[in-house]
Amino acid sequence: MIINHPLLGPRDAAEFTYLGDAKMIHRPTAWEAEDALAQFTEYGYLRDNPAGTHRELWFHEQGDRSWLVVTRDTTTHEISDVQLARDVARAEGRGK
Amino acid sequence: MTYSGFRVIKEALTGHRGWGPAWRTPEPKSHYDYVIIGGGGHGLATAHYLASVYGQARVAVLEKGWIGGGNVGRNTTIIRSNYLLDGNEPFYEMSLKLWEGLEQDLNYNAMVSQRGILNLIHSDAQRDAFVRRGNAMMLNGADADLMSTEDILKRYPFLNVNNARFPIKGGLAQHRGGTVRHDAVAWGYARAADRRGVDIIQNCEVTGFRIENGKCLGVETSRGFVGAGKVAACVAGSSGRLMAKAGMRLPIESHVLQAFVTEGLKPVLPGVITFGAGHFYCSQSDKGGLVFGGDIDGYNSYAQRGNLPVVEDVCEGGMAIFPMLGRVRLLRMWGGIMDMSMDGSPIIDQTHIEGLYFNGGWCYGGFKATPASGMAYAHLLATGQPHEKATAYRFDRFETGRMIDEKGMGNQPNLH
Numbered sequence: 001m002i003i004n005h006p007l008l009g010p011r012d013a014a015e016f017t018y019l020g021d022a023k024m025i026h027r028p029t030a031w032e033a034e035d036a037l038a039q040f041t042e043y044g045y046l047r048d049n050p051a052g053t054h055r056e057l058w059f060h061e062q063g064d065r066s067w068l069v070v071t072r073d074t075t076t077h078e079i080s081d082v083q084l085a086r087d088v089a090r091a092e093g094r095g096k
Numbered sequence: 097m098t099y100s101g102f103r104v105i106k107e108a109l110t111g112h113r114g115w116g117p118a119w120r121t122p123e124p125k126s127h128y129d130y131v132i133i134g135g136g137g138h139g140l141a142t143a144h145y146l147a148s149v150y151g152q153a154r155v156a157v158l159e160k161g162w163i164g165g166g167n168v169g170r171n172t173t174i175i176r177s178n179y180l181l182d183g184n185e186p187f188y189e190m191s192l193k194l195w196e197g198l199e200q201d202l203n204y205n206a207m208v209s210q211r212g213i214l215n216l217i218h219s220d221a222q223r224d225a226f227v228r229r230g231n232a233m234m235l236n237g238a239d240a241d242l243m244s245t246e247d248i249l250k251r252y253p254f255l256n257v258n259n260a261r262f263p264i265k266g267g268l269a270q271h272r273g274g275t276v277r278h279d280a281v282a283w284g285y286a287r288a289a290d291r292r293g294v295d296i297i298q299n300c301e302v303t304g305f306r307i308e309n310g311k312c313l314g315v316e317t318s319r320g321f322v323g324a325g326k327v328a329a330c331v332a333g334s335s336g337r338l339m340a341k342a343g344m345r346l347p348i349e350s351h352v353l354q355a356f357v358t359e360g361l362k363p364v365l366p367g368v369i370t371f372g373a374g375h376f377y378c379s380q381s382d383k384g385g386l387v388f389g390g391d392i393d394g395y396n397s398y399a400q401r402g403n404l405p406v407v408e409d410v411c412e413g414g415m416a417i418f419p420m421l422g423r424v425r426l427l428r429m430w431g432g433i434m435d436m437s438m439d440g441s442p443i444i445d446q447t448h449i450e451g452l453y454f455n456g457g458w459c460y461g462g463f464k465a466t467p468a469s470g471m472a473y474a475h476l477l478a479t480g481q482p483h484e485k486a487t488a489y490r491f492d493r494f495e496t497g498r499m500i501d502e503k504g505m506g507n508q509p510n511l512h
Contacts, residue, residue, distance in 0.1 A: 001403050014405035018395040018510055020349060044507050045347040045438045045494040049336030051398040075398045
């Protein structure tokens with residue numbers, strides 16, 4: 001699998017390590033909320049696990065150590081989109 | 097039709113004209129007491145024990161493809177019970193005991209071969225960990241034997257014990273571990289369940305659940321609606337996909353694990369060997385091929401095929417301890433999809449939907465668990481209570497923090 005790094009160009013997936021669903025960018029902040037336990041259980045443990053398009057976090061561990069959001073088809077391993085996780089997080093309203 | 101030595105000889109002398117199909121091909125009925133989704137090892141074992149131990153005959157097993165075509169037909173066939181944690185060890189030891197009596201129970205030759213499994217030790221820290229594990233196993237009634245390098249070399253003289261990075265300093269053996277003919281497990285359970293009246297319905301895909309007022313009334317299938325008192329999902333590998341149809345999210349990711357088999361060789365490897373430091377495990381099949389595997393590919397996948405970096409990694413691991421492997425041709429490789437759960441341990445539980453039960457999250461250790469999984473699931477279905485050896489396998493452990501994290505990796509499924 002080749003991951004087309006937005007800064008470095010095409011890199012072998014073997015240089016990366018995998019974290020999982022890109023929704024993990026959105027960690028719950030309301031630790032004092034009534035349903036904080038449910039929120040954090042969902043965040044930490046429950047996954048959509050789709051067969052098809054999946055947005056996921058990859059870490060360029062043996063490269064520039066950036067985090068990427070990779071959009072990949074889990075049935076074919078075809079990668080349709082790669083972005084810096086930093087840019088995705090900012091666009092989704094985090095890290096202000 | 098009972099199988100016996102006498103019958104084999106009789107058929108041999110009469111041109112093998114007396115054998116019939118091992119199980120029926122029934123049409124789905126409109127309603128069953130129990131509908132089991134998934135005709136793999138675990139689903140068929142569940143049906144068998146529901147019928148034979150719990151006396152339930154109105155059972156259907158719905159299989160999307162054909163019996164034995166899923167993960168039970170694509171694994172490395174190893175059985176063992178060398179676990180450490182309280183939630184796991186009694187369960188897998190129950191499984192090993194059931195394997196030991198399986199062929200008599202099913203009247204089917206599943207080729208259960210207790211050739212022994214050996215986990216190699218490469219460092220003092222690893223020896224300490226394996227001594228602890230061996231003690232935990234013996235406390236739970238399993239067998240464990242700490243072997244010296246000399247003892248290992250007597251049995252496996254070809255091992256490279258002087259590898260510069262991973263010298264072999266001993267090993268933890270479980271002599272009751274071994275291998276089983278994986279297809280025969282599916283066929284044996286299917287035949288035994290069928291003989292007790294279970295309907296095994298192949299080419300019948302479950303396309304949805306009929307859920308009204310929080311109660312599951314049955315399943316929609318490619319062959320029409322099938323009503324059920326209790327619906328039991330048992331499709332490890334596809335659990336995420338199936339349970340999404342019931343609106344559930346699971347503590348599971350689906351990952352691909354590759355396995356490999358070489359060309360047939362004369363007998364060279366008497367037992368199962370695992371190389372934990374590099375993650376490689378190997379046994380020799382009765383046909384002569386060396387069957388081996390290693391790590392999962394490490395990212396969500398339903399592709400049933402892996403990628404080359406893991407092939408390279410596994411073969412490197414093999415070469416580190418078996419230099420002779422370099423002379424052997426790889427015959428084929430394949431990938432199976434597994435439920436990688438968040439703590440590396442399985443789930444056997446009822447769901448929040450009444451009448452809907454779940455069995456999955458086996459990570460890549462589901463084959464060895466087949467009999468105990470079936471027994472525990474059948475117990476849960478028939479009695480409504482978890483089996484005494486499977487009380488830890490509940491959904492709520494992720495919320496309450498009672499994880500069974502055998503490898504201590506936390507909630508990262510690709511590391512288990």
